Amino acid sequence: MRWAEGMRGRERPYAIEDLVVEQENLRQLDDGLYSVLPDHERGAPYDAYAAIYDRMVSSQSYLRIAWGVSSVDASDFVTRAFSSRDTGWVVDVAAGSCVESVSTYLETGRPTVVLDRSLGMLGKGLERLRSAAGGRPENVFFLQADAGALPIRSASVSTVL
Numbered sequence: 001m002r003w004a005e006g007m008r009g010r011e012r013p014y015a016i017e018d019l020v021v022e023q024e025n026l027r028q029l030d031d032g033l034y035s036v037l038p039d040h041e042r043g044a045p046y047d048a049y050a051a052i053y054d055r056m057v058s059s060q061s062y063l064r065i066a067w068g069v070s071s072v073d074a075s076d077f078v079t080r081a082f083s084s085r086d087t088g089w090v091v092d093v094a095a096g097s098c099v100e101s102v103s104t105y106l107e108t109g110r111p112t113v114v115l116d117r118s119l120g121m122l123g124k125g126l127e128r129l130r131s132a133a134g135g136r137p138e139n140v141f142f143l144q145a146d147a148g149a150l151p152i153r154s155a156s157v158s159t160v161l
Contacts, residue, residue, distance in 0.1 A: 035145070090113070091113045095125060115142075126142050
């Protein structure tokens with residue numbers, strides 16, 4: 001199902017506010033890009049290396065050496081996770097720049113939060129998604145947050161990657 005088809009029959013678009021606990025800390029930084037981190041914690045040590053890291057994780061060699069998988073294996077993992085349920089929120093934790101997941105985000109109508117600590121990596125992922133979709137699908141949100149302290153409402157997510 002393409003992302004636009006997932007919106008049919010919905011009374012209103014998905015909203016990240018439906019999922020995030022820390023409403024008082026939620027700030028929109030760009031269309032579809034949010035943060036719950038305090039201003040003094042918004043940077044991550046690897047933000048400056050996001051472009052280099054993005055190129056590195058896009059390579060077959062990196063996937064084989066670091067994770068022992070091919071890009072097909074990585075993409076299949078994402079696809080299986082998204083197809084594990086027909087409905088409900090998906091949270092893709094430490095998703096980085098979404099190298100292996102953008103095509104799956106486009107094929108689902110499920111509301112999705114792409115979560116990472118690095119704004120640089122989230123920016124690359126958002127750019128990759130916009131380029132592939134011709135804009136940001138209304139069901140995909142990018143959230144800068146700490147994976148060790150997820151700001152997600154209890155029992156609100158169907159699938160976590």
